[in-house]
Amino acid sequence: MLNQRQIIKDLLQSTAFDTEVHVKGWVQTTRMNPYIAFIALNDGSTINHLQIVADISIFGQEFIDKIKNTGTCIAVTGKLVESQGAGQRVEVQATQIELYGESDPVSYKLQAKRHSMEFMREIAHLRPRTRTFGAILRIRHTLAYAVHKYFNDNGFFYLHTPIITGSDAEGAGEMFRVTTLDPVNPPLTEDGQVDYKQDFFGKPTNLTVSGQLEGELGAMALSKIYTFGPTFRAENSNTTRHLAEFWMIEPEVAFNDLEDNMNLAEDFVKYVIGYAMEHCSDDLAFLENRLIEEEKNKKQEERSPMPLLEKLRFVLDNPFERLTYTEAVDILVKSKPAQKGQFKYPVSWGIDLQSEHERYLVEKHFKKPVILTNYPKDIKAFYMRQDDDGKTVRAMDVLFPGIGEIIGGSQREERYEKLHTRIKELHIPEESLWWYLETRQYGTAPHAGFGLGFERLVLFVTGMTNIRDVIPFPRTPQNAEF
Numbered sequence: 402m403l404n405q406r407q408i409i410k411d412l413l414q415s416t417a418f419d420t421e422v423h424v425k426g427w428v429q430t431t432r433m434n435p436y437i438a439f440i441a442l443n444d445g446s447t448i449n450h451l452q453i454v455a456d457i458s459i460f461g462q463e464f465i466d467k468i469k470n471t472g473t474c475i476a477v478t479g480k481l482v483e484s485q486g487a488g489q490r491v492e493v494q495a496t497q498i499e500l501y502g503e504s505d506p507v508s509y510k511l512q513a514k515r516h517s518m519e520f521m522r523e524i525a526h527l528r529p530r531t532r533t534f535g536a537i538l539r540i541r542h543t544l545a546y547a548v549h550k551y552f553n554d555n556g557f558f559y560l561h562t563p564i565i566t567g568s569d570a571e572g573a574g575e576m577f578r579v580t581t582l583d584p585v586n587p588p589l590t591e592d593g594q595v596d597y598k599q600d601f602f603g604k605p606t607n608l609t610v611s612g613q614l615e616g617e618l619g620a621m622a623l624s625k626i627y628t629f630g631p632t633f634r635a636e637n638s639n640t641t642r643h644l645a646e647f648w649m650i651e652p653e654v655a656f657n658d659l660e661d662n663m664n665l666a667e668d669f670v671k672y673v674i675g676y677a678m679e680h681c682s683d684d685l686a687f688l689e690n691r692l693i694e695e696e697k698n699k700k701q702e703e704r705s706p707m708p709l710l711e712k713l714r715f716v717l718d719n720p721f722e723r724l725t726y727t728e729a730v731d732i733l734v735k736s737k738p739a740q741k742g743q744f745k746y747p748v749s750w751g752i753d754l755q756s757e758h759e760r761y762l763v764e765k766h767f768k769k770p771v772i773l774t775n776y777p778k779d780i781k782a783f784y785m786r787q788d789d790d791g792k793t794v795r796a797m798d799v800l801f802p803g804i805g806e807i808i809g810g811s812q813r814e815e816r817y818e819k820l821h822t823r824i825k826e827l828h829i830p831e832e833s834l835w836w837y838l839e840t841r842q843y844g845t846a847p848h849a850g851f852g853l854g855f856e857r858l859v860l861f862v863t864g865m866t867n868i869r870d871v872i873p874f875p876r877t878p879q880n881a882e883f
């Protein structure tokens with residue numbers, strides 16, 4: 402028989418008064434007077450709770466005492482009625498309550514009070530039950546859906562690039578090794594090295610740091626592709642913006658140049674943010690209020706300049722500022738913090754911009770998202786298209802307030818000779834990239850693409866401050882619990 406459960410999100414909108422309804426969920430809080438228990442029930446379909454009204458003379462005090470505790474799971478049959486009390490439009494007058502799972506109020510770790518974000522990370526198995534994490538997870542889902550919708554509606558194909566990679570030339574960061582060899586007694590070659598010929602794939606393999614190189618192969622046939630998958634970086638960066646396992650969205654488009662690439666990035670990011678605003682308004686309103694409450698304890702200058710929704714709206718309504726790396730360095734060199742020696746890392750042409758520099762440009766100087774282009778070739782990857790000046794490449798980074806880099810991309814070097822020379826100059830093992838080089842030998846074409854870190858996008862949209870709080874189960878150095 403069909404499960405007759407109705408979801409709370411629908412019931413809260415319903416006008417089918419005096420009909421029998423069936424709901425299931427977890428008790429958030431219970432208020433009681435001597436006659437009636439008012440139970441706030443949530444099933445995760447919405448941030449809002451459904452009020453269950455239970456007459457204690459029907460169910461008995463003993464039973465009510467068992468089901469009233471935060472975290473208890475119950476199934477309720479009852480009558481949907483217009484609510485008498487303030488705070489909700491409808492409520493359910495319970496006729497039957499089934500207890501699925503008790504929750505001991507003494508030992509249950511997630512009490513109905515405010516816990517610190519740090520503590521919640523220690524109970525990541527339970528934190529999805531809180532309103533804050535429920536909101537974040539629903540927004541995360543909606544953003545992921547919007548990503549696929551945007552690309553599908555615009556003629557892109559979803560290409561599944563490999564997670565295990567045999568090329569060590571992706572160059573985007575430290576990699577995690579994948580092996581089935583015995584770590585204690587690995588087979589050795591005659592000169593005492595680990596003999597990877599005897600490993601599962603017959604050679605060393607790693608978890609991918611990016612799907613881009615394979616994405617380019619797809620674009621050279623399907624014209625417009627995107628990847629959306631997990632990526633792994635074994636970098637020991639304990640920041641609020643880095644994870645060891647994160648999800649990346651990487652479109653790659655044949656016949657696009659750097660300008661097209663910027664237009665795509667801006668249009669795409671605005672679309673997905675707008676989609677979340679349209680479809681997650683309750684969750685976003687909740688997170689906005691949460692942020693206002695949280696920031697009350699902060700000094701004026703540490704508070705966000707705008708409430709969350711206004712900030713998102715602002716990003717949608719204003720064109721991103723576009724300028725070259727060289728122009729940005731000029732601004733930074735002349736800036737107040739540079740003149741007063743307040744930057745931790747001094748600025749000059751050729752340096753890799755630090756987060757403090759990026760944030761100065763975005764938050765202080767332009768006060769909106771910024772796209773920086775044409776970076777020095779020595780600080781960017783081998784595959785970026787070289788400019789005619791011989792010094793810069795057609796790179797672009799999109800910088801966001803509060804986040805810094807959210808997108809990194811480029812027009813790719815499609816000229817075989819230039820690419821081959823660059824690979825040699827950088828001593829990249831050519832033989833591991835033979836297939837990549839062949840795309841430049843047979844039917845090469847101008848093309849461009851970028852990578853958007855999905856968690857950095859979720860961070861921006863939810864207004865959270867630590868990337869560990871926008872992925873269900875974060876992987877960071879020394880942490881792979883759950």
Ligand code: ATP
Nearest residue numbers: 573634642643644647806807808809852853854857
């Ligand atoms: P950063 O300088 O911030 O470490 P990156 O230059 O290493 O970033 P890319 O290699 O260009 O980043 O990756 C593309 C995008 O992936 C970045 O713009 C960012 O949004 C995201 N990203 C990169 N590294 C991480 C990470 N460790 N955790 C989460 N997201 C990341």
Ligand code: MN
Nearest residue numbers: 573574634636
């Ligand atoms: Mn990095």
